[in-house]
Amino acid sequence: MKKLLLLFSTMFCLVSGFAQETKPEEKSAASSSEAQANNPLANMTALSFQNYYMPKLSDAPDDAYMNTFWVRFAKPVAKGKLLLRASMPISTIGMPNQFGVVNTTSGLGDMNAFLSYNFVSNETTTMGIGPSITAPTASDDALGTGKWQGGFAFVAFVAKSPVFQFGGLITWQASFAGESDRKDTNLAAIQPFYFWQLGKGTYLRGAPIWVLNLKDDSYSVPFALGIGKVVKMGDTVFNLYVEPQYSVYVKGVQPVFQVLAGVNLQFMK
Incomplete structure (x- = not known):
């Protein structure tokens, strides 16, 4: 827990330093559709579909694999001061048996939701924190924890530059009820x-998730570099991307290599 608090405090201090007022010309450029397309706290209703394909797992047979498809919905309330985001995973686990035949288990995973209070919210910087809860909705024991989990989420997005935007998400949760x-x-x-705009809606990106299981001391620290394209059609911003991720530090049954592909939709009205 001490490590988590240290990481949280460090990230909070680093990002807070960028929450200063910016020049008018910077605001105009940074608030463009391209710069805000990847803002998880954008003051817009959003729907996203993400797929993580994990063909290589550590501490698992060679033919073992996982695939998780996420459906996420985000809705701002209270004039953008609060943001509610709900996520539902649909997972597949493939594991070879003693004869080398890969048996698969597919279905719903555990649903997660968090409510963010955006205590910093302007055209170039957004920061929020709030409670998080995960419900044991998995359709199979292998796809979920069987536990109710609660915790918090802290998220920040900095878009002072029309070329480079960055931020981060820190979450922690622990079980408090369940089977x-x-x-x-x-x-x-x-x-x-992190996102690097190349022009005309095309950008380079990376959004790896560093996972630490404090219960069994397993972890995964991937790095990522992918490419995306932002297209605005009417009042909807479409953001399509693909992103390979490779774990440089891994312990336990965790993905060594995975590919993230997805599409985000932001509805401006």
């Missing part, structure tokens, strides 16, 4: 994200 015969959970995650 008594299932293991308790204590999970932390840090997701740095």
